[in-house]
Amino acid sequence: MSVQRDDVVVGAAAGLAAVVERIEQVAPTDAPVLLEGETGSGKELLARRIHARSHRAEGPMIRVNCGAIPAELVDSELFGHERGSFTGAIGTRQGWFERADGGTLFLDEVAELPLAAQVRLLRVLQEGTFTRVGGTKDLRVSVRVVTATHRDLRAMCEEGTFRSDLWYRIGVFTVRIPPLRDRPEDVAPLAAHFARKSGVSLTGVPLVPTPSELEALRGYAWPGNVRELAAVVERAAILGGGRRLEIAAALGDARPTSPPTVASSSAVATPAGALATLDDAMRAHIARALSVTRGRIEGRGGAAHLLGVNPHTLRGKMRRLRIDWSVYRT
Ligand SMILES: Nc1ncnc2c1ncn2[C@@H]1O[C@H](COP(=O)(O)OP(=O)(O)OP(=O)(O)O)[C@@H](O)[C@H]1O
Numbered sequence: 001m002s003v004q005r006d007d008v009v010v011g012a013a014a015g016l017a018a019v020v021e022r023i024e025q026v027a028p029t030d031a032p033v034l035l036e037g038e039t040g041s042g043k044e045l046l047a048r049r050i051h052a053r054s055h056r057a058e059g060p061m062i063r064v065n066c067g068a069i070p071a072e073l074v075d076s077e078l079f080g081h082e083r084g085s086f087t088g089a090i091g092t093r094q095g096w097f098e099r100a101d102g103g104t105l106f107l108d109e110v111a112e113l114p115l116a117a118q119v120r121l122l123r124v125l126q127e128g129t130f131t132r133v134g135g136t137k138d139l140r141v142s143v144r145v146v147t148a149t150h151r152d153l154r155a156m157c158e159e160g161t162f163r164s165d166l167w168y169r170i171g172v173f174t175v176r177i178p179p180l181r182d183r184p185e186d187v188a189p190l191a192a193h194f195a196r197k198s199g200v201s202l203t204g205v206p207l208v209p210t211p212s213e214l215e216a217l218r219g220y221a222w223p224g225n226v227r228e229l230a231a232v233v234e235r236a237a238i239l240g241g242g243r244r245l246e247i248a249a250a251l252g253d254a255r256p257t258s259p260p261t262v263a264s265s266s267a268v269a270t271p272a273g274a275l276a277t278l279d280d281a282m283r284a285h286i287a288r289a290l291s292v293t294r295g296r297i298e299g300r301g302g303a304a305h306l307l308g309v310n311p312h313t314l315r316g317k318m319r320r321l322r323i324d325w326s327v328y329r330t
């Protein structure tokens, strides 16, 4: 479940200085950490940083998306199950807690955990022990728990959808990551970082945004935060054929607009109004689908499905057009 990724934290000395300082303070301890922040603000990146700076860095770092597990399987996923404990439990399975032994368990979207699973989680955090589903033996593991959410846990506790005792426990040390619009000083360094990466991946040569391009980027509100900025810069690089950044066109695609007409569609027109080549239009269109699906190609709701093509065909086109899906991946 965990994939190694580039873990540079841009803005560590600027807009994220206070956040990074708190992370560095708590990382070496075994205290649970709750990361709060809007979508795309960097929660997962910082969770990985906590692990990397802890004495568990050599151990496993396992991310579990609590929102993606069907409610009836949460217990078995987290705590494992014994053979035959329910229909479909063919063999004994280790849960994520056991697999993360000696390392860090990152419970992403923790607010989505059903109430019954919240009780079990609280017990592990308090007592360090749990049993597999259908098991009787108490198991003990050494796991540091980092959680993240984009939701307001206090409000959820008030409405009774999140247990307040669990909230106190996971929230011993809470780090709130400010949205990008509240740290405009980070926009330029982030854009430069993503432009460098996009250029290298498209042509081998890093791209550098001009001052006026940075100005345009600073003027946008970034509801999707850093992930959206990364996608806009990547799209700008693709639209510019990997040789320059078409920031205006890429931003045009990011902003909600009235339904495009043939003349105004930014996906098929360059800023000068001239028609883009078919390859450029296709690149921009595929990039847009990938931003929507966060890099997912296959399956229902994947980019291939959205675009009405076979995943194999889409992968082929992406290879030819040199589109790097991992940039959109979350
Ligand atoms: N400060 C930063 N420096 C460099 N890259 C960043 C920074 N913040 C976020 N990113 C990048 O932006 C993307 C989104 O970040 P991340 O996945 O950590 O967000 P998130 O808060 O977990 O979002 P979500 O709530 O949607 O899961 C990732 O590719 C991440 O590497």
Ligand SMILES: [Mg+2]
Residues within 6 Å of the ligand: 043, 044, 108, 330
């Ligand atoms: Mg995340």
